[in-house]
Amino acid sequence: MLIRAAGLICAVRPHGEHGAVVRLLTAEHGLRHGYVRGGRSRRLRPVLMPGNGVAAELRARTDTQLAALTVELLESRAPLHGEPMAAAAIDWATALTAIALPEAQPYPRLYAALGGLLAAIEAAPSARLWAGALARYELLLLAELGFGLDLARCAATGAGADLVYVSPRSGQAVSRAAGEPYAARLLPLPGFLLAGGEADWPALLDGFRLTGFFLARDLLGGAREAVLDARERLLARLRRLAGP
Structure with a gap:
């Protein structure tokens, strides 16, 4: 070889x-x-x-x-390892990739996305400017490994607009009207995960809550669960930046 x-x-x-x-x-x-x-x-x-x-x-x-x-x-990117926030993000993104992907199977979209994420961490002056890219990378990784969420249409009505929740059971989007009576049992779906672009801290933390639920449930169970500690360390830093 x-x-x-x-x-x-x-x-x-x-x-x-x-x-x-x-x-x-x-x-x-x-x-x-x-x-x-x-x-x-x-x-x-x-x-x-x-x-x-x-x-x-x-x-x-x-x-x-x-x-x-x-x-x-x-x-x-060695200098970034001296910056606590950037180092935590790189540690999590690379650890997730190393433990989740099977050996020797090409994932060109993930390779490009990880390169873009690392470049964003290197270039962005604020964590808020790359945090959305990290959440979208987690979402893409789930999709590439067969655990993708269905965020195109409402699971209850089939509507493609005003999607603000995700069912934790099915991974399908739910519209505002259909989901409001069950909001406490649904996961929030922040708009930046659908439309891209920047997001405020509450939306970013909602995005990580969403992807984290499915990562833990579908992908990182058993012996792989220990890698989630790196994610929690990163989120603790992001929550401190977000403030009360």
Whole structure:
């Protein structure tokens, strides 16, 4: 096996005395992992950081063998790991990607979306300007893995307008008129998840509440649940920014 591709570093764990096993997302080859010799060295530690873009080469004699991985830095986001809010967002987005995606299946839309999200975190002066992109990334990941929400029409009436709730049971949108009597049992559907664009803090937190419910229920149960701690740390920071 020989793969040469651009990739986004998603997870790094020590392996042996000096090496590291790295998981990275590529556009054409999906999520891949490989062993980087000397990956814990002073030279490579700044390269092997979640969120960095690299040119990767994976070599293995068989598909079942742990590939040898070499990387060349293309885009460094290492400085962002010194900023608590940006670091928390990168840690969550990359950890979610690393644990949720199956190995070696291409998800080009997710690759592009993750790259765009990381660029937004790097460029935006305020967390409110990239928080919506993160919530939409979570929504896209659910859809790409077969757990997509049906947000096109109301589950009760079939109407396509004024959709403000989601049924936690079916994952289908519900209109304001149909959902008001049951609002306490429904999840809020903020408009930015449908129309894009910026959103205020209450809408952003509603968006994370919605995606978080389905991530926890459908995707991150069992042993994968521990990764949600990274999400909760990020949300705690966002709630403090949002204020009372």
